[in-house]
Amino acid sequence: MENVQVFDSPGKGRGLRATRELWAGDIVFSEPGLAAIVFDNMADHVCHSCFRRQQKLHRCAQCKFAQYCDRTCQRAGWNEHKLECGAIKTYGKVPNENIRLAARLLWRVEKEGDEVSDVKLTTLDNLEDHVADMPEDDLKELKVDIHNFLDFWPRNSKQHNVDYISHIFGVINCNGFMVSDQRGLQAVGVGLFPNLCLVNHNCWPNCTVILNHGNQSAVNSMFHSQRRIELRSLGKISEGEEVMVAYVDFLNVSSERQRLLKQQYFFDCTCTHCEGHIKDDAMMGGLEEEGSKPSEEQVKEVTEFSLQMLEKMEKARLDAKYHEVVKLCRECLKKQEPVLADTHLYMLRVLSVLSEVLSYLQFFEEAAGYARKMVDGYSKLYHPNNAQLGMATMRGGVTHWHAGLIEVGHGMICKAYAILLITHGNTHPIAKDLEAMRMQTEMELRMFQQNEYVYHSMREAALKNQPMNMMAEPVAENIKSLFRKQ
The missing domain is CATH 1.25.40.10 (Tetratricopeptide repeat domain)
Incomplete structure (x- = not known):
């Protein structure tokens, strides 16, 4: 994280600014995810470890839910799935994606702690949840998720109060980042990358963020490299200049972009x-x-x-x-x-x-x-x-x-x-x-x-x-927003 530092961005709260001059294509910073899960509707078609879309996947013999390319991917994903696997068996069913991600986040923090370090600029506790800003219908859904989470969460894990669980769900709602498949063509899951959450929005940004799945092809899972996001510069960024990304697609009139940002991320865009x-x-x-x-x-x-x-x-x-x-x-x-x-x-x-x-x-x-x-x-x-x-x-x-x-x-x-x-x-x-x-x-x-x-x-x-192969069947427009709205 030597290329950026946290600072108070006028009118935006915390932000990140460059500590040296950067040029187009430079990696501003790279960050592994704290936790990530496959979407509910993609669970049978995407490997739960490498997020590659496959025709034939191997199901976890214990929980009958998680699916993997092969035993190598299963071993690589076992650290994240181990506690989830036991909880699903005990609960008797698979909870929704928000509950699964919240549980993985809390297990990760329980195991490794949540302290700020040289490579960790913020913590889960310090991220905005905007629960107080949620409309009534969203609050009702939040209460249902919290109730189901408490039923799912194992009794032998550290217990958390309702306010903290509510905060975790709020953080996921505002800051969950879309995880694409290996080719980067379709959103197949959601993850949390805390340092990325500090990067503020601009409709005409100087950076973009991309998911890099790393090397998941090695036969031995010991040689798999981490899935991570990369914040990349789109042009020259001067030392001291704030680094920013676009939370929503630019191809909308300003009033519509402002409406989406207010609805999804609870702020007024003044770019x-x-x-x-x-x-x-x-x-x-x-x-x-x-x-x-x-x-x-x-x-x-x-x-x-x-x-x-x-x-x-x-x-x-x-x-x-x-x-x-x-x-x-x-x-x-x-x-x-x-x-x-x-x-x-x-x-x-x-x-x-x-x-x-x-x-x-x-x-x-x-x-x-x-x-x-x-x-x-x-x-x-x-x-x-x-x-x-x-x-x-x-x-x-x-x-x-x-x-x-x-x-x-x-x-x-x-x-x-x-x-x-x-x-x-x-x-x-x-x-x-x-x-x-x-x-x-x-x-x-x-x-x-x-x-x-x-x-x-x-x-x-x-x-x-050579017989002409059919092109891929038309699907809905790729998800353009940077972060995920529940």
């Missing part, structure tokens, strides 16, 4: 972008061509229509009616394109859905066009080193590559690689995947530049001899 409503006009504005633009009434009408259509698309997507999704998207775009700006939030959401579903249905050329428009819009709104921009650019590049549009595809993959090297680092699985794609597309691009006919002939022959 420059919120106070100045920066980029709000671009996100909700009309199309401006040759000095003329549609009226406010037209923009409002199409915006409301788009919102209704997005709800229909989501329903059709959940029902796996993908051709219906495509039909709805095309109908919506037909109304949007003459009226809305190419950076309008609802147009970008429609383009995202349409490009993903068309890719799944193997209509790559059409999907590529929509993906390109989406990435162009994102590029005008996001910070140039934003991880979401990098992921969208990667998706667009792969779609162009599948479509045989190798020049654009290679360019987008290179751009995505440059962004994700900063946000994820060169050892992250996504960066490794992108490096392999970059090398492959570069080789194909050289072949294309030498002889287009030969390139397309060879590509067509390869596709005929």
Whole structure:
């Protein structure tokens, strides 16, 4: 933690500031989790030790709940699971994810203590719980969780009073960090990283946080490296400057971001972008061509229509009616394109859905066009080193590559690689995947530049001899918020 120190941030309470100059891609600090668990709805599909998604997992013979890739992962996860395993057997059922995480946190503290040290800048006791700020419905759920926790908590473990248990649940609610799968593509669990909780929010941050699962592939669990978060700098940070991350996705107008932050994290955002409503006009504005633009009434009408259509698309997507999704998207775009700006939030959401579903249905050329428009819009709104921009650019590049549009595809993959090297680092699985794609597309691009006919002939022959695999089935948008709301 030598790159940061705790200080009193004006109007924000405690924060962290840099103790030396940092540059884009630098790791500000790295921190192993205090505890982490797999989500309830992912418990049968994700290894409870390495958080890798697997088709076939091995169930714990004792509690019949925890699942692992193999015996190596089971041994690696036994320290965290041992007390939980016994408690589940005694309780007779598996409690919800909040209770499981709270129990793991308390067992960890009971075993190792909770003192501040050179690598531990705060403690569980000192983290904000915001229980007093919770609305009535959330307080009712909290009371149910506390009641069930007391039934689950073993009698031979240290007993805690209701106020302290309430504090732990409040900390989880405000500060739980989403844990992704090994590829970093889907949130599969939640964990607590106390030092990260000291990093304050800014809608246009100078840092990003990424989960690094470490090396979980060694045959002997002794050689597994720890799962940890890495706080990475997005650009130059001067000595003494506060390090900040975005708790919510920037792709919302300032009033909506402020509402989400107030609802989820109980504070009023006063960052420059919120106070100045920066980029709000671009996100909700009309199309401006040759000095003329549609009226406010037209923009409002199409915006409301788009919102209704997005709800229909989501329903059709959940029902796996993908051709219906495509039909709805095309109908919506037909109304949007003459009226809305190419950076309008609802147009970008429609383009995202349409490009993903068309890719799944193997209509790559059409999907590529929509993906390109989406990435162009994102590029005008996001910070140039934003991880979401990098992921969208990667998706667009792969779609162009599948479509045989190798020049654009290679360019987008290179751009995505440059962004994700900063946000994820060169050892992250996504960066490794992108490096392999970059090398492959570069080789194909050289072949294309030498002889287009030969390139397309060879590509067509390869596709005929190799059955086209279906793309991953479209799922809901990746969870964009940094921290998890119950």
